[in-house]
Amino acid sequence: MKMENMxxxxxxxxxxxxxxxxxxxxxxxxxxxxxxFEVHRAVKQGYFFLDDTDQESMKDFEIVxxxxxxxxxxxxxxxKNKECVCPNCNRSIAASRFAPHLEKxxxxxxxxSRIANRxxxxxxxxxxxxxxxxxxxxxxNDNDWSYGSEKKAKxxxxxxxxxxxxxxxxxxxxxxxxxxxxxxxxxxxxxNTGINYETLGPDELRSLLTTQCGVISEHTKKMCTRSxxxxxxxxxxxxxxxxxxxGLSATSLPDSNTAVESDGYDASDGQVLMSRxxxxxxxxxxxSDSASSKASTxxxxxxxxxxxxxxxxxxxxxxxxxxxxxxGSSSQGCLAGQxxxxxxxxxxPPAPSIYDNLN
Amino acid sequence: xxxxSQMRAAINQKLIEMGERERLKELLRAKLVxxxxxxxxxxxxxxxxxxxxxxxxxxxxLVVEITPKGRALVPDSVKKELLQRIRASLAxxxxx
Numbered sequence: 372m373k374m375e376n377m378x379x380x381x382x383x384x385x386x387x388x389x390x391x392x393x394x395x396x397x398x399x400x401x402x403x404x405x406x407x408f409e410v411h412r413a414v415k416q417g418y419f420f421l422d423d424t425d426q427e428s429m430k431d432f433e434i435v436x437x438x439x440x441x442x443x444x445x446x447x448x449x450x451k452n453k454e455c456v457c458p459n460c461n462r463s464i465a466a467s468r469f470a471p472h473l474e475k476x477x478x479x480x481x482x483x484s485r486i487a488n489r490x491x492x493x494x495x496x497x498x499x500x501x502x503x504x505x506x507x508x509x510x511x512n513d514n515d516w517s518y519g520s521e522k523k524a525k526x527x528x529x530x531x532x533x534x535x536x537x538x539x540x541x542x543x544x545x546x547x548x549x550x551x552x553x554x555x556x557x558x559x560x561x562x563n564t565g566i567n568y569e570t571l572g573p574d575e576l577r578s579l580l581t582t583q584c585g586v587i588s589e590h591t592k593k594m595c596t597r598s599x600x601x602x603x604x605x606x607x608x609x610x611x612x613x614x615x616x617x618g619l620s621a622t623s624l625p626d627s628n629t630a631v632e633s634d635g636y637d638a639s640d641g642q643v644l645m646s647r648x649x650x651x652x653x654x655x656x657x658x659s660d661s662a663s664s665k666a667s668t669x670x671x672x673x674x675x676x677x678x679x680x681x682x683x684x685x686x687x688x689x690x691x692x693x694x695x696x697x698x699g700s701s702s703q704g705c706l707a708g709q710x711x712x713x714x715x716x717x718x719x720p721p722a723p724s725i726y727d728n729l730n
Numbered sequence: 731x732x733x734x735s736q737m738r739a740a741i742n743q744k745l746i747e748m749g750e751r752e753r754l755k756e757l758l759r760a761k762l763v764x765x766x767x768x769x770x771x772x773x774x775x776x777x778x779x780x781x782x783x784x785x786x787x788x789x790x791x792l793v794v795e796i797t798p799k800g801r802a803l804v805p806d807s808v809k810k811e812l813l814q815r816i817r818a819s820l821a822x823x824x825x826x
Contacts, residue, residue: 390738394816394820399758402807411792
């Protein structure tokens with residue numbers, strides 16, 4: 372046998388090829404047979420047809436071959452072009468940007484409060500900067516006593532963020548002069564209906580003004596809450612604020628001297644504050660009057676009330692004694708005090724003047 | 731003839747012993763599945779089954795129907811490769 376096997380090499384190619392072919396066909400037949408057994412078993416066991424889909428499903432999930440649509444029939448950028456209206460700010464926002472916008476808009480996101488604070492801070496900074504620049508433009512606004520019409524041109528539109536909650540912010544009046552410039556006529560600033568002193572009654576105003584600096588800041592519309600000696604504002608500014616604020620309430624009084632007096636304000640405070648309002652014969656001090664006329668009268672008077680302002684400030688600074696007096700009787704005392712101060716002499720009050728140092 | 735048939739039988743046996751035949755068989759099966767021959771044949775089987783009826787189909791029916799088709803549907807590439815492998819193994823074993 373071995374000899375025969377060894378003779379394989381002696382076989383010619385044709386025979387070798389034939390042999391190979393035979394072996395091959397045997398192998399293929401084996402494969403087919405194996406398949407048949409497999410299928411037959413599947414049929415008999417009942418799982419042969421399981422991997423087929425029924426006809427209905429075949430129709431439902433048929434492959435779609437249309438342009439602009441994927442094989443499932445869905446459009447690719449269906450939501451890209453759609454715009455939604457934000458319920459909070461009523462702006463039209465792209466759909467893909469809607470969620471982040473809503474987060475910032477409602478203030479509920481992680482960084483929304485930070486961004487809002489930053490925005491407010493930057494807008495305040497820009498306001499401060501521009502106001503200081505407007506100091507040089509005092510002359511432009513000297514002749515007008517309007518409620519901000521002059522300043523409208525300089526109003527910074529960029530600060531009006533349409534998304535910010537302060538969209539309805541009132542006009543910024545050019546009160547920066549009041550706080551920044553010393554020599555300008557204090558009554559030439561534009562009175563803005565600021566929230567703070569607008570809501571305060573005359574009593575509150577006077578009480579505030581006797582204790583605080585009270586100079587109205589232009590961009591915040593608030594009165595300076597620092598002491599009477601606050602270095603940011605000058606005496607003239609303080610006087611001007613008091614004149615302005617109390618002058619409004621003094622329109623009802625007949626007596627020019629006591630013009631500023633009104634019912635129910637603290638005698639001491641009123642006394643102090645009224646002392647500055649030594650206007651001869653100008654009972655109504657409405658801000659609508661021309662600034663020039665007021666300026667002339669006010670300038671002359673400004674010197675007098677200046678020192679009296681000291682007294683008022685001194686009295687408040689001197690302790691609670693003066694301020695402790697009751698309103699009723701003190702009003703008369705105020706009159707007396709005013710009568711005294713009406714005199715041209717400018718007595719320095721016993722209490723050390725706060726403004727001595729300033730002057 | 732006898733000599734040839736004897737020789738063939740001997741060689742076959744040799745192949746089996748060496749395990750070469752088994753390897754060749756697996757190789758062929760893998761290639762047939764790869765090229766899709768098996769799925770084609772299954773589809774043919776379905777036709778036969780539907781023809782004969784699901785309950786009464788026998789192995790013989792399938793074998794008789796499927797084998798000739800199967801032989802014909804084998805791709806040429808698979809056939810060539812397999813023949814090559816067979817020749818190689820024959821040559822390898824001829825020296826033994």
